[in-house]
Amino acid sequence: MADTSETRIDPRWAWEAYRPNDKAPWDLKRAGHLYRRAAFGATPTELQAALKKGPQKAIDDLLAGGPGQDAFDKQTEQLAESIVRVNNGQQLRDWWLYRMLYTPHPLREKFTLFWHNHFATSNATVQNAGFMYRQYRLLRKYVLGxxxxxxxxxxxxxxxxxxxxxxxxxxxxxxxxxxxxxxxxxxxxxxxxxxxxxxxxxxxxxxxxxxxxxxxxxxxxxxxxxxxxxxxxxxxxxxxxxxxxxxxxxxxxxxxxxxxxxxxxxxxxxxxxxxxxxxxxxxxxxxxFGDLVRTVLRSNLFFSDQVYRTRIKAPVDFALGIVRGLEGRIGSTPLAGVLEQLGQSVLYPPSVKGWDGGEAWLNGQTLLFRQNLALALTSTEDIRFGHRCDPAALARKYGKKDDKELVDFFLDLFLQGDVAEESRSRLLLFQEKSHKMKVPVYWTAQDAADNRVRTLCHLVLTQPEFQLD
Amino acid sequence: MPSTRHLFGGLLGLVLCVSPLRAEKPPSPLRLIPAEADLVIQTEAPRQLVEAVLTLDYIKNLQSLDAFKEVLDATQTRRFFQMVAWFERELGASWPELLDRLGGGGAALAAKIGENSPALLVLQGTDEKALHKFADLLLSVIEQEQERQGSKERPVKSTYKDVQTVRIGKDFHAALVQGALLISNKEKALQRALDLAAGRDKKSLADNADLADAARLLPKGTLASLWLNMDTVRKQPGGEALYKTPRDPFLTIVLGGWADIASRARYACLGVVPDKTGLLATLRLPAGRIGMGPDRGVVCPPDGQPGSRPLLEPKGVLFSESFYWDLSVFWTDRIKLFGEKNAKNIEQFDENSGRFLSNFRFSKLLSQAGTYHRFVAVHQPKKGYKKQPKTALPAFAFVTEMRKPDELSKAMETLLRGAALIGGSQLGLRLVEEKHKDCNIVAYRFPEDREVKADVNDIRFNFSPTFVRIGNQFVFSSTQELARNLVDVLQAEAKGTDKGAAPTERIRLYPEGGAATLKTFEDQLITQTVLTSAVPVDEARAQIRKLIYLLSKTGGLTLETTYAPKEFHVDLRLRFTK
Structure with missing residues (x-):
């Protein structure tokens, strides 16, 4: 991802509202791009719904958020108050991740995270969960205001x-x-x-x-x-x-x-x-700021090939993209621990400048940690994350059974099918071969089939493209 | 997953197979363990142990908790039960019966102490044919699992003096001999066991007299035990400084009595005795107060006197401790306990102590202090302030019996009032004196109209530091309310007949008080549950309430330390039901 200085983009065209056309059709690739940048990734249902709605309605719905926000806010505020009472900053960090994972309005949380990185304040110095919660509320109050x-x-x-x-x-x-x-x-x-x-x-x-x-x-x-x-x-x-x-x-x-x-x-x-x-x-x-975000999200440039996959996923985006994509339910406390290893502990930015982001997210070690996290989240065998983030259960829910269907399903979900044909063929070949792979004799046929699906999903998540936003 | 039907079936099976077990008692697994092992964990009846735990009502109740169900429903747990069911099918018996056939002769895990030391597991079966089949099946399952996980390690078969052995990687070596399955992390350790089996080596743990002695020392009904060679423990780095007298003052104060026992005992053993109502875990060493060094005076009362006073149990009690500790011995036997150099330092400290102890000498305070002490913590919903702390903490008190009540209480009062005057002025502590049943309670309260910047959660309103003398007892309490309760309790105790019991230390955790305290933290527990396992808030609340309810129904936990004439016991008793 070399730095490029743009010189030839027409500003008028850049910020005009995007209208799907032959060269830039409204497709799964663009819907996935929208959900990655403006939220924390999409579920299969959300992706398909966005495809049907078209870009304008999909953006409007993301900006408005889904149903049940008041009830969600009320419940999570009660949790926050109990955390503040005992001044537990680490738990407040977990609490915010919980909100990001399960909120009906992911765009709001995503931009709250943007502002948190802008005003990067760390509880390592503040040492007061009540103050950090108050600042979080301030960011959220004006997040699109x-x-x-x-x-x-x-x-x-x-x-x-x-x-x-x-x-x-x-x-x-x-x-x-x-x-x-x-x-x-x-x-x-x-x-x-x-x-x-x-x-x-x-x-x-x-x-x-x-x-x-x-x-x-x-x-x-x-x-x-x-x-x-x-x-x-x-x-x-x-x-x-x-x-x-x-x-x-x-x-x-x-x-x-x-x-x-x-x-x-x-x-x-x-x-x-x-x-x-x-x-x-x-x-x-x-x-x-809401106007500004709306303009950018609706723009030609935002949906253009020039900016597609030109960001490296932050650890939060990487992990939440997997969990939300799989419609999983995992605890945010164990996840927060892993994200800290990956270099992003929300409410604890490294300095007043926030996280450097970009290529700084990746090195040999963090890349390995990311692969391990993907395995831990999808295997259902990691005690920290339990068995409620299960690619096999998701595939069953959406009626995906045969190898080709499964490969396409996970490629569409996490990469919107946008990988080299060679990668797709390799995945398909692996999936076909996996039928011959020995499993312990006490496993049922369903166990073996589920294990193949989980392994396939993990392989999709280890594709280099999945590191990009 | 095993159902209740399986468990009852297993119990029935157990009854049916008692006679044949008696008729052909299998040889002890200890005969295959080299004599130099330092640590042995063993059970003579694996099936009884597992069944004793699984049939406990309390364990059954725990299974109704969603968190427990989640564990049972986890992929790994589910696969484990599938594996057990598969073994049952392949070997043609239910798991309790299989436990008897494969391990009915007992199981023992032995090790040497030290880094990278050998360890050896011996599982003695009662059905050699079944054990062979089980081993073959197990090997195939391991091989399949290795392959699934992409591991290149595969079982490698070879022979050692005509006995077939199997190796997987560097740290797994196994063999079958004389109806026993042997597994070790070191090839040499496995070969030593095989040599013992063939009679090429004669020195096994089965001939160790201390192990037999330990079995006698442990209570009847012990289903699992641990044995530790204390000679080896004493040779570990740092051991020399700990297991001698005189020794370092800090170690003496913290570990004195225990260190003395450990310095003389040949071994230590631990037994687990489950029964219908709960579980006893007991640590025992074959050395007691007879032959004890100068530490004896500190931790053991003179013969004929109780080891500790009764536990204090005021309303809402959640933790109570009672122990014997003669502080005066630290002064009178200072040379014997701490050595000449340290004793001189203590004397020097004593000479200067009057400056900061309001003209009282440290040595005098030690000499006047008593020998019986108690600590108690209670759940106390009412704090005595209009303002309530945002986080409620339990109230607690330390009660000490004075050797010279008039002199010591006077000294303590002077000291405490002086300290409160100096330390309390910044916080604006207000002195409150109260007469309660002829006792003068002296308390200090925080003003409620004054902000304390550092205390954002108003934690200070959990406290009203208090002291009071009740006869020969001196009470330091975190709240005035608890001090008042203790006056009632101690006055009643003085009139009663219960003067204490033999253990020199007794600790008890009270489920009702614990449950009440947990209730005050219910919000925090719900939050933790939601964030840890992502269950909905209502579900988390129901789980926590159920857990608190189950806790309130337990019989509590007690810990007792006893210096018997020739033995030392530490008994941990967990009662599942009241």
Whole structure:
């Protein structure tokens, strides 16, 4: 996945709504692409339904989420409250994975994860599950809403105040950590501000501290003087600094570029011209992130061959794609443990910059761990994951029996059939040969057949293409 | 999966085959184990052991739990039962009967202590023909499983002095001889067993007098046992420092009595005795208070006195411990216990101790302290505060009997009041004094109108540190409410006749208190269940409630340590029903 700088994409065409055509038909490949990028993969039913619905309706339904959200939220909130009461950060991590696995609205969780990586706050430092839960709720509240409002609230979010030391920032001794990251990582990007801007902005965040679970303002600790930030002068407070940052030309470009990398392509470096229509409408909308996501998801570029499989799956996408695809029910606690080995422990990002992503996800060891995880999830023999994530049961449910049907079923489910003919032939050959494979004599014919299906599914998941998003 | 029908069938089979078993008692598997083995785990009746466990009502109740059902329904468990059923078909007998035929002569697993040491399993059958067939079938099943898993290792047959052996990889060696199946991780260990069988080697564990002695030391009805050669244990790294006196003060305080026993016993043995109501696991060593070194004074009362006072059982009790520990001996016998150098350090510490002990000498406090101590933890739903902690913790108390009650209680009160004054001022602790049944209860309470930044979950409202003297007993309690309850309990005890029992340490876990405590953590348990196994919340709630109910119906767990004149016992008793 070499980095490519895009030079020839017409921005107008890129962000126009995609209409299926002969060159770019609405097919399984594009439906799978949509579910991988905007959610955590699809079940066989979801894929087939999306095919029938067409792209517009499929996107609308993903954005709206499925039925039962209120009941799911109510139940999981009760669980979260019990976790917060005992301040168990590790369990809160498992809880969020549980939500990602079983939510009727996966798109919302996926973009909450996007924002978590943007505002990367780690409970390793915060050490307060209540604060982390509160930040999660803040991210989810604005996940498809106003980024401007999210950023304002984030500036005085307790977890962020601990993470970037806002709580210790006092008049005469302002802490610059938050002001620096606000500009560098949250809104403008390097090169679009000066050290002077950081020092001045830091003064605006003085005087806020934490008392128990509450954010408290002490006027005597706040620097009431005039501050000069990004060429604007005034007696600024936190909301003013956020407003000033978002008034900068660089802000919408910085943010659309970040979304581009997350949703469109990791390998392509988008030009300013390509991002310009997105950045302009994003700013005009008052930083309505939902609008931006809708535009990108519906675009020609999103469904084009140029961006297809141009991301490496993050561990969460890799694992959840398997479980959701197989309509499995597994515990999120054991899964969280494995994801940590793969390098992604949600609520515990490695630094304020979040996870590097891309090629950094893969090396000899993590690749082996991924293959082992796929085996553990699909074999039904791993005590951590039990037997409720069973490719054989899924194949039975969808009436797939003969070898060819089975090979196509799993290739369609996980790779939308988009593999080299040679790979498909090899899988078919393996499946045919597997009939002759000896199994323990006490196994029933059903055991042997199920075992063949599970082995086939694991083989599909070890195809190199499955590592790509 | 075996059904109840199978189990009853098995029991019937057991009754029917008792006579032939008596008539032709098979030879002991120990005859095939080289004499130098350090550790032996054995059962003389594998079938009885399995059936004793499976027929327990409590185990049957556990099977009704969804989590247990999930384990039974797991692919591996299901395949195991399929394999058992297949063996039953192929060998023409039900599994209980098969256990008798294949292992009715007993099973023993022996090993040397140390890294990469040999281990040997001997399964003595009563039906040699069936055992041969079983071994052949087992080998074929292993081969099939190896092939399925893509392993290149296959069973390799060869002979050792006319006996056929089988090897799989480097660490699996097996043979059949004299109606016994032998399995070892080392080829040489297997060959030694075969030499014993052929009479080429004469020194087996069957002639070990200590093993026979251990069998006598363990209670009747022992169905599984462990034997450990203590000579080898004492030679392990670090052993020299532990099994001698004087020794390191920390080791002496923590392990003193046990270390003394272990330094003199030839062996240690452990027996498991299941019965209809529960299970006893007992550790026994052939060394007791007679011949004990200076540790005796610390852990054993003088002859004729009880080993420990009665367990305290206030309302809501979930854990109670009672033990003998004479602190004064640490001072009077300091040279014998800790050595001259350490004793001098202790003396130096004592000389300076008045500075931080409000002019009391450390040695004086030790001398005035008593010998009988108790600890108790209770489930206490009401904490005595209007504000409730977000996480409820059990209340607990330490009760110590004073040798010189007037002097020591005065010293303790001065010390505790001083400590509370210094430590409590930052937290704003408020002194509360209460007269309860002629006892002066001194408690410290946290103010409810004051924020404590570090305590986001209001954990402090679980505590109101309290002390009180009741006769010759001094109580340190985590809450004023528990202290009040203990005044009632201890005053009643003083009027009663029960002054204690022989064990020098007694611990009991109370299911009712445990269940009540679990109930306060119900939300956390439900969350953990949901996140661990992805069951719906309602289902998780039902599971947890059932588990708590089952727990409340058990008879509890007790642990007793006894220094008998010539023996040492640690008995763990689990009662499944009240």
């Amino acid at each position: 106003s980024f401007a409002e999210m950023l304002k609230e984030m500036s005085l979010d307790p977890a962020m105040m601990v993470w970037l030391n806002v709580k210790d920032s006092k008049k005469g001794n302002p802490n610059e950590n938050y002001a620096r990251e606000l500009m560098e990582l949250f809104s403008l990007g390097i090169g679009n501000y000066t050290e002077h801007d950081i020092r001045e902005a830091a003064r605006a965040f003085t005087g806020w501290t934490l008392q128990g679970n509450d954010v408290v303002y002490t006027e005597s600790q706040h620097d009431l003087g005039e501050k000069s930030v990004l060429k604007q002068k005034g007696k600024w407070k936190p909301d003013d600094i956020v407003r000033i940052c978002l008034e900068e030309d660089s802000a919408p470009y910085f943010l659309t570029k970040k979304l581009f990398r997350f949703l469109v392509s990791e390998t392509m470096t988008p030009s300013r011209e390509l991002l310009e229509p997105l950045a302009t409408s994003f700013r005009k909308s008052g930083y309505d």
